[in-house]
Amino acid sequence: MYSSISSISFSTSPAILYDLPYAGSAICSVQSKQKRIWREKTTRYEVTGEWFQKHPTGVGQALVVSDAELAKECFNTSDMVFATRPKALAAELMGYNYATFGLGPYGDYWRTMHKMVMIEVLSQRRVEMLTYIRLPEVRGSMKNIYEACVILTGGIVTTHATLTSALSLLLNNPKALQMAQEELDVHVGKDRLVEESDITNLVYLQAIMKETMRLHPPALISPARESMDNCIIAGYNIPKGTRLMLNTQKLHRDHKVWSDPNQFLPKRFLTSHKDTYSKGQQYEYLPFGCGRRMCPGAFFCNKDFAFYVSQFILQGFVPAKPSKDPVDISENVKLTTNMKDFPCEVLLSPSLSGSLYYANE
Secondary structure, three states: OOOOHHHOOOOOOOOOOOOOOOOOOOOOOOOHHHHHHHHHHHHHHHHHOOOOOEEEOOOOEEEEEOOHHHHHHHHHHOOOOOOEOOOOHHHHHHOOOOOOOOOOOOOHHHHHHHHHHHHHOOOHHHHHHOHHHHHHHHHHHHHHHHHOOOEEEHHHHOOOHHHHHHHHHHHHOHHHHHHHHHHHHHHOOOOOOOOHHHHHHOHHHHHHHHHHHHHOOOOOEOOOEEOOOOEEEOOEEEOOOOEEEEEHHHHOOOOOOOOOOOOOOHHHHHOOOOOOOOOOOOOOOOOOOOHHHOOOOHHHHHHHHHHHHHHHHHHHEEEEOOOOOOOOOOEOOOOOOOOEOOOOEEEEEEOOOHHHHHOOO
């Protein structure tokens, strides 16, 4: 089932510290034991100075990077070499023979589809043009919650795992929640609803957004790319067909880059990391990946994330924990989505005049 590591010829090979019998194409099991092993082993690579992991993933060799300098080399200098995706039966059958361009191989079709999506669907101009569609949906959801408001389960309003993470982190850090609410009161007030155009002035909210995606990126392990040719990365010979993945979780908690890397500290993005953005050009912070295969919906996600947090968590309602216990912010380790094991339950109480919840009607 597994390709033998020794069967691949490296003249200068990355060191192998361990073998784990991962099933299929999944690098990490969702079980907490495997998650701990993953984190511990990547830490060992840091200590030894080896930034590579060659894994018997069940279908070939994989190269996993968790260092900013090597991420830059892989996703910038050698980005063209790693521009394709590995073939998978699921992508072929469920993606209409790789018509889903996000999982499709690099080529003329992918370039055409990528250009079309980036210009006609997910560009800043197009996302802002479609605000009139999103806004009524958000306001309608807020009205429905207001009418049935007591307990909200994370999966209802926080339709994205990152929103659930943000809510959980703010509930566990009431001082940060208070600062964000005070910022909103200053720039928006309680006499009108927050608009997407207000987000630019809410700098602490933006810092919360960045810190949430640092601690809980949308994908803990980036979707795999595959080398289309032999290449050299940091002096190592990497053969054609090697899968490349970014350990985003490890990258974002690198103690050499981030002080107190496991702590929720939004202010870091207003001070020491105030010029850090999620545009894929600063390789210590890559919540949406980078290079040709960077998530095309990064701008849309940032826009929606900030608006949802400001509308639901900060302005429309006062969130509170149902008990004195900290909110569970554990996650499963999956390649595509950072999903919590359990939904986030929160008590909500309205914080605005009742008429504002019906402002969209």
